[in-house]
Structure formats: C-alpha cells, structure tokens
Amino acid sequence: MKIRINRLLRCGLCQNYGVDSKGFHRGLELFNLTHFYDAHEVWEDVWRAAPAAEKKFLQGLIQIAVGLHHHSTGNRVGAKSLLARGGRNLSGYSGDFAGIDLRSLLRGVADCHQALADGHPLPRLPRIEMLGC
Secondary structure: OHHHHHHHHHOOOOOOOOOOHHHHHHHHHHHHOOOHHHHHHHHHHHHHHOOHHHHHHHHHHHHHHHHHHHHHOOOHHHHHHHHHHHHHHHOOOOOOHHHEOHHHHHHHHHHHHHHHHHOOOOOOOOOOOEOOO
C-alpha cells in the first residue's frame, strides 16, 4: 500500500501535497469496488482537511460517488443532478490531475448522465483509473 501511495504523490496527487493521500487512495479503491457511499464518506474526510486548491476537485469526486449511490437506491433525479454537478466541478482540471485518467472518468460520467436523461439503464459504471506515472 505504501508504494502505491508514494506513486500517487509522485504523480501530483495534490499540487501542494496537503491532502491525505491514504484517504484519497482508499476512496479510489472503494469507488472502483462500487462502494460509492463509502467512497464519498472517506473523501469527505479528505475534503474537510484539504487545502482550498484541492477542495473543488475532491467535491467533484464526492458528487459523482453520491450520484452513483443515488442511482443504486433508485433516485434517478438525484443521480442525474449530482453526476452533472460533479462533472462540472471536475471539468476545469487537466485530464491527468492527481495522476488519474480524468478524461475517461468524465466520459463515463457523461454517458451515465445521458442514459439517466434518456430514461435508459446506465452503461458500464465509471471507474477511476490511474495513469502510468
């Protein structure tokens, strides 16, 4: 686990390294296991202590996780709203911010949002993939 966290730091997890990298990484793992509610809980703790420069990015991840959680409980309206807000919050960051493939994540979120808007089942759930830093 320590090697993976250090890799995240080298990839630019945070511009000033003021974010809880262990919590950030744990949230990524939970998200990719589709434990969206738990991912949002972990990331909220990271967000509270984060420097201002990283808060909007973390907020976007949290909103996407909560949106996908809402979908899992049948709340399509809440899911659609939070996926849209999360996507907007992340759209201002570079495609490799924090060492993740943000472009791919945003494409997956947009696909899910569109499916909800059209009243269709969600396509494959988005994942957060690390880039080869």
